[in-house]
Amino acid sequence: MINNPVTGNENQNNLATEFVSCPMCSSSRYKAVMTARDLIHHIPGTYNLVQCTDCELVFLNPRIPRDKISIAYPSDYAPWGKDPFSPLKRILTARVRRLVAAPCRKPLNNPLKQLKYLYDTFSYRSLPSRDAGTRLLDVGCGAGQYLLDLDDIGWNVEGLDVAPVTNEKVRSRGIRIHTGEPELMDNLGPYDIITAWHAMEHLWEPLKALERFRKWLRPGGFFIAAVPNFAGLPARIADENWCGIDVPRHLVQFTPSTLTGMLERAGFEVLNVHHKIFSGHTSGTIRLMAQAKNYAYPPSPYDRIIFRPIEIIIDIFLWLADSTHTFGILAQKKTDPYP
Numbered sequence: 001m002i003n004n005p006v007t008g009n010e011n012q013n014n015l016a017t018e019f020v021s022c023p024m025c026s027s028s029r030y031k032a033v034m035t036a037r038d039l040i041h042h043i044p045g046t047y048n049l050v051q052c053t054d055c056e057l058v059f060l061n062p063r064i065p066r067d068k069i070s071i072a073y074p075s076d077y078a079p080w081g082k083d084p085f086s087p088l089k090r091i092l093t094a095r096v097r098r099l100v101a102a103p104c105r106k107p108l109n110n111p112l113k114q115l116k117y118l119y120d121t122f123s124y125r126s127l128p129s130r131d132a133g134t135r136l137l138d139v140g141c142g143a144g145q146y147l148l149d150l151d152d153i154g155w156n157v158e159g160l161d162v163a164p165v166t167n168e169k170v171r172s173r174g175i176r177i178h179t180g181e182p183e184l185m186d187n188l189g190p191y192d193i194i195t196a197w198h199a200m201e202h203l204w205e206p207l208k209a210l211e212r213f214r215k216w217l218r219p220g221g222f223f224i225a226a227v228p229n230f231a232g233l234p235a236r237i238a239d240e241n242w243c244g245i246d247v248p249r250h251l252v253q254f255t256p257s258t259l260t261g262m263l264e265r266a267g268f269e270v271l272n273v274h275h276k277i278f279s280g281h282t283s284g285t286i287r288l289m290a291q292a293k294n295y296a297y298p299p300s301p302y303d304r305i306i307f308r309p310i311e312i313i314i315d316i317f318l319w320l321a322d323s324t325h326t327f328g329i330l331a332q333k334k335t336d337p338y339p
């Protein structure tokens with residue numbers, strides 16, 4: 001048992017001063033897992049990941065206090081920036097979205113369902129089934145591109161993010177955006193579906209947030225998320241150079257097992273865990289590993305052109321091994337026994 005694995009000396013310049021108990025089970029027993037630096041935005045300091053010895057959740061400890069965390073999100077933080085997809089890719093994926101989102105209650109051997117399965121595997125975000133309803137809240141909506149994608153095909157969408165959404169397209173369509181942290185908000189909804197694409201690992205109190213989501217969902221409503229996979233082969237091979245580490249912004253590192261455990265504690269039943277590929281994490285990790293060894297690395301966008309073929313092969317291998325950079329999870333709100 002280690003209560004404070006890092007003391008003042010080593011961490012003197014760190015902004016991370018807040019020691020916390022386990023965000024899942026509140027235990028204060030944990031062991032050191034890894035010390036990492038911010039390799040993406042170069043916020044100074046070293047950051048320690050620890051693992052709860054009771055529930056096995058891996059989390060950042062100590063972490064930057066909530067009132068100072070904005071320093072870790074510079075103005076060029078990618079999710080708040082421009083849409084990363086080319087207009088051509090957007091048109092093509094819009095066609096696929098229209099196809100797979102069509103109401104479809106046929107069995108799983110239906111070709112449309114198979115297409116949807118492939119879409120969910122290969123896309124950064126998944127597409128909820130329209131059978132579940134169409135009122136959706138996207139948590140951590142960033143610049144709001146996912147909201148626009150769903151608005152295009154007739155969904156009734158709302159977004160939630162800590163930063164105000166400045167995307168003019170989102171504003172001009174009148175899409176409602178809530179600004180704040182989900183665990184501190186109340187009385188939203190009711191929604192058929194809540195999505196969180198690479199948002200859960202940024203939350204201060206992820207269990208409390210899931211309890212809020214459960215409250216905001218209609219009976220039988222769905223929660224769909226994707227997070228970096230700390231149990232995946234890339235995380236184990238690249239260690240502190242894995243691009244999913246992303247300290248000090250990622251406060252929790254989930255595995256399929258710990259996110260399932262947290263969802264069950266919050267009153268959800270997990271229906272499906274699926275591995276996602278082509279997220280760009282392979283080339284991102286190769287870049288961080290090259291930087292760590294001071295190897296020459298081609299500048300963007302040449303790196304993508306050079307490494308794209310390698311990335312495709314590696315990602316397919318990881319997918320076949322069920323051990324990718326990121327995993328998606330689908331959970332359903334359990335019926336309240338005391339409605």
Ligand SMILES: [Zn+2]
Nearest residue numbers: 022025052055
């Ligand atoms: Zn715990």
